[in-house]
Amino acid sequence: MKLYFSPLACSMATRISLYDAGVEATYVEVNPKTKRTHDGSDFREINPLGLVPVLELDDGAVLSENAAILQYVAERWPESNLAPNDLLGKTRLRQWLCFIGTELHKGLFLPLLPASNAPEGAKEFSLQKAESRLSFLERELTGKEFLLDRFSVADAYLVTVLGWSVVTPIALEKWPALKAYVERLRKRPSVAKALAEEFDLYQKEIRQNAEPAARTA
Amino acid sequence: MKLYFSPLACSMATRISLYDAGVEATYVEVNPKTKRTHDGSDFREINPLGLVPVLELDDGAVLSENAAILQYVAERWPESNLAPNDLLGKTRLRQWLCFIGTELHKGLFLPLLPASNAPEGAKEFSLQKAESRLSFLERELTGKEFLLDRFSVADAYLVTVLGWSVVTPIALEKWPALKAYVERLRKRPSVAKALAEEFDLYQKEIRQNAEPAARTA
Numbered sequence: 001m002k003l004y005f006s007p008l009a010c011s012m013a014t015r016i017s018l019y020d021a022g023v024e025a026t027y028v029e030v031n032p033k034t035k036r037t038h039d040g041s042d043f044r045e046i047n048p049l050g051l052v053p054v055l056e057l058d059d060g061a062v063l064s065e066n067a068a069i070l071q072y073v074a075e076r077w078p079e080s081n082l083a084p085n086d087l088l089g090k091t092r093l094r095q096w097l098c099f100i101g102t103e104l105h106k107g108l109f110l111p112l113l114p115a116s117n118a119p120e121g122a123k124e125f126s127l128q129k130a131e132s133r134l135s136f137l138e139r140e141l142t143g144k145e146f147l148l149d150r151f152s153v154a155d156a157y158l159v160t161v162l163g164w165s166v167v168t169p170i171a172l173e174k175w176p177a178l179k180a181y182v183e184r185l186r187k188r189p190s191v192a193k194a195l196a197e198e199f200d201l202y203q204k205e206i207r208q209n210a211e212p213a214a215r216t217a
Numbered sequence: 218m219k220l221y222f223s224p225l226a227c228s229m230a231t232r233i234s235l236y237d238a239g240v241e242a243t244y245v246e247v248n249p250k251t252k253r254t255h256d257g258s259d260f261r262e263i264n265p266l267g268l269v270p271v272l273e274l275d276d277g278a279v280l281s282e283n284a285a286i287l288q289y290v291a292e293r294w295p296e297s298n299l300a301p302n303d304l305l306g307k308t309r310l311r312q313w314l315c316f317i318g319t320e321l322h323k324g325l326f327l328p329l330l331p332a333s334n335a336p337e338g339a340k341e342f343s344l345q346k347a348e349s350r351l352s353f354l355e356r357e358l359t360g361k362e363f364l365l366d367r368f369s370v371a372d373a374y375l376v377t378v379l380g381w382s383v384v385t386p387i388a389l390e391k392w393p394a395l396k397a398y399v400e401r402l403r404k405r406p407s408v409a410k411a412l413a414e415e416f417d418l419y420q421k422e423i424r425q426n427a428e429p430a431a432r433t434a
Contacts, residue, residue, distance in 0.1 A: 048353050049320070061305065065319075067284070068311035075304055087292055088278065094285035098318060102282075103266070106323040111342060121338020125328060136265050 001025045004046060004054040006032045007202035008163070010066050010105060011053035012194055016156040017073045019190035021080030029201060032115065033209050066105075067097040070153035082153045089148070096147045096154035103133050104161050112168035123169075130170055138175040151188070159185040163195070218242045221263060221271040223249045224419035225380070227283050227322060228270035229411055233373040234290045236407035238297030246418060249332065250426050283322075284314040287370035299370045306365070313364045313371035320350050321378050329385035340386075347387055355392040368405065376402040380412070 003018065003025050005011035009032065018025050030036070030043045035050045037043055047054045047064050055063040055072065063069050071094075074083035083093050111118035111126045118126075141147070147154045162182050165172050172179040185191050220235065220242050222228035226249065235242050247253070247260045252267045254260055264271045264281050272280040272289065280286050288310075291300035300310050328335035328343045335343075358364070364371045379399050382389050389396040402408050 048356075049349060063308055063312065065312040065315035067315045068308050071311055072304065072308045075307075087289065090292075091280055091285050091289045094288055095280065095282040098282035098284045101315060101319050102323045106319045107327075110324075111339075116342075118342045119338030121336030121340075122328075122342035123338075125333075125335045125339035132266060139265075 001058055002028050002056040004028045004030050004037070004043060004052050004056070005198075006030050006052050007198040007205050008160075009052050010157065010160055012160045012198050013066060013153065013157040014053045014055065014069050014073060015194045015198070016160070016190050017070055017080075017082055017153050019193055020151070020156070020188075021073060021077045021082060023073070023077055023080075029205075031205060031209070066157065067094075067101050070097065070157060074153050081150065082156075084148065084152070092148060093152055093154055096152075097157060100154065100157045100161055103129070104137075104158075108133055109161060109164050109168060109170075112170065113164060114167055127169065134170070134175050134178065138177045141177045141181050143177075145184070155185060156191070159191055218275055219245050219273040221245045221247050221254070221260060221269050221273070222415075223247050223269050224415040224422050225377075226269050227374065227377055229377045229415050230283060230370065230374040231270045231272065231286050231290060232411045232415070233377070233407050234287055234297075234299055234370050236410055237368070237373070237405075238290060238294045238299060240290070240294055240297075246422075248422060248426070283374065284311075284318050287314065287374060291370050298367065299373075301365065301369070309365060310369055310371055313369075314374060317371065317374045317378055320346070321354075321375075325350055326378060326381050326385060326387075329387065330381060331384055344386065351387070351392050351395065355394045358394045358398050360394075362401070372402060373408070376408055 001024075003011065003014055005015060005027060006029065015027065028037050030052050032052075035043045043052075043054075044050050046056070046062060049064075051064065053064075053066055053069050055069045057063070063072055071083065074080065078085070084090055108126050108129055110116055111122040146152065147158060159182055162172065162178060172182065186195060218241075220228065220231055222232060222244060223246065232244065245254050247269055249269075252260045260269075260271075261267050263273070263279060266281075268281065270281075270283055270286050272286045274280070280289055288300065291297065295302070301307055325343050325346055327333055328339040363369065364375060376399055379389065379395060389399065403412060
């Protein structure tokens with residue numbers, strides 16, 4: 001099984017989940033600028049949209065879309081307890097995956113990330129939603145350790161997305177339960193390991209993309 | 218069971234799915250501008266984010282987020298065949314729900330809808346993604362009747378979202394398989410019934426919001 005990822009991108013949620021479940025995988029880095037893997041292959045031949053994560057199964061099946069891959073990992077290895085088993089619990093998990101994916105990742109953070117090169121109007125439109133979305137999440141997380149009763153793939157996704165705030169105008173200090181949540185989750189061994197590894201790769205990626213050859217690739 | 222909806226909003230996907238499954242529900246209209254239901258209640262007391270759909274179960278449980286609610290309907294009434302049962306099939310369904318929710322609904326269409334009042338930069342940023350997202354979908358739907366092997370809740374969501382193109386700069390004529398898909402799906406009785414009913418309500422909503430009392434509400 002191969003996970004196609006870019007350092008610190010939303011694909012880190014799958015890495016965290018696989019570490020948490022103790023599942024082995026090969027990690028294939030995709031340069032988000034050139035869309036090439038380390039051996040020079042074109043990632044768009046795997047996913048035409050060029051988006052990570054992609055999980056390639058041993059039988060060659062290619063899975064895309066973060067929320068789908070996270071639920072696949074949780075359901076394929078149920079002993080990992082990364083997702084509830086009952087219908088209402090599964091629905092609560094999906095509510096969080098959907099909220100994080102649509103309201104936070106795409107709706108709020110994406111246009112604010114430096115790499116998106118979004119026009120000012122797009123950033124302004126995103127920031128209009130910061131207060132309502134993050135204050136809602138603040139209320140939900142106050143007094144709670146995780147989004148659900150225990151650690152789940154939704155936490156793996158949320159800690160990844162909230163980590164992006166440092167390169168955006170969003171100061172998590174304004175939402176103390178969110179800040180405490182990120183600090184607490186980052187102490188979890190699976191999160192700490194994934195973050196340390198991907199932070200190193202991220203710095204290498206930045207240096208690599210700054211080289212003239214990469215810029216014109 | 219109550220479905221909180223706004224006419225022609227993404228909540229229409231749940232109405233279509235319930236009609237398709239032959240499941241009875243009470244439909245409670247939410248004015249997207251005032252966030253009030255017809256009896257004047259504040260919808261934000263049900264969902265603090267003010268977003269439809271919300272499905273309120275008979276035991277009072279409140280479900281939010283479109284992809285979560287659609288999967289709930291499919292799994293609660295499995296005899297409706299609105300979702301696959303095996304893990305790979307479920308994953309394919311979730312890929313589509315996630316793609317439609319993040320790439321099309323939030324990433325492409327939302328800022329282009331007149332009601333969003335998005336700045337020009339946000340519209341421009343969205344439109345940059347139209348070609349890659351819709352051409353990908355065009356290739357996927359060419360020669361296929363539905364997104365999966367048979368009608369699913371993902372089709373209910375997609376036909377709803379693509380229907381918004383008429384009030385945006387996106388001309389579906391450029392993607393003939395998408396245009397044919399929408400026309401074909403709209404002939405399905407559940408889709409035709411939902412669309413006819415919500416189109417009437419949408420026109421009433423527009424007239425209502427144009428009245429001075431609603432504008433200042």
